[in-house]
Amino acid sequence: MTHEQILNSLKENIQLIYRQSVDADQAIASLKEQDKAKFSAIFGDNTPFRTRSPLFLVHVEELAADLLALQQSNDDDDFKRTLAELVKKIEMMFKTLQAFKQGLK
Template sequence: MPHTQVIEQLKASLQTAYRQAIDADARLDQLKKAGHVKFTTIFTAEEGFSTSSNRFGPYVKELALEMDALSHNTETLAAALESYVPKLALLLQTMQAFKSNSK
């Protein structure tokens, strides 16, 4: 698959993550008002994120900034994808699990 198609697929996944993050963050706000949110961060540095937040939106923003850098530097695309794809997958999986468990 040419790198432009890979980048377009990743952008589509990132858009999905953005939409899910809005819903998940709204649910987190509801849970916080009810006194149930007692954590300070969703992901740790060991999971590859430099962001530290108790909301999903900032992690999506971090990945969007990385995506912008990826799409402008195709020479290092393969190496960059090795760290980017697992973080995107972890974000999507975590939001899906949160959605399933917070009903």
């Protein structure tokens, strides 16, 4: 795959995560209104995410910033390192969103 193909695939995945995150954050808001959302962060300290938030969309912003950094990468080694970190975060978001959705059922 070329860098452009990789970037386009990442964009598509982040867009999908964004749409799922909007729905998840609405569910979290509803749970908070019912006094059922007692957590302070989606991800704990031992994750690749720098952001700490009880909402998903904040983490999507971090993914978008990482994608921008990847697009601006000039060095192939830097591209590979940043890509690996971003892919880990994307996988974690998909897994967490899926687990959250299952938990709501």
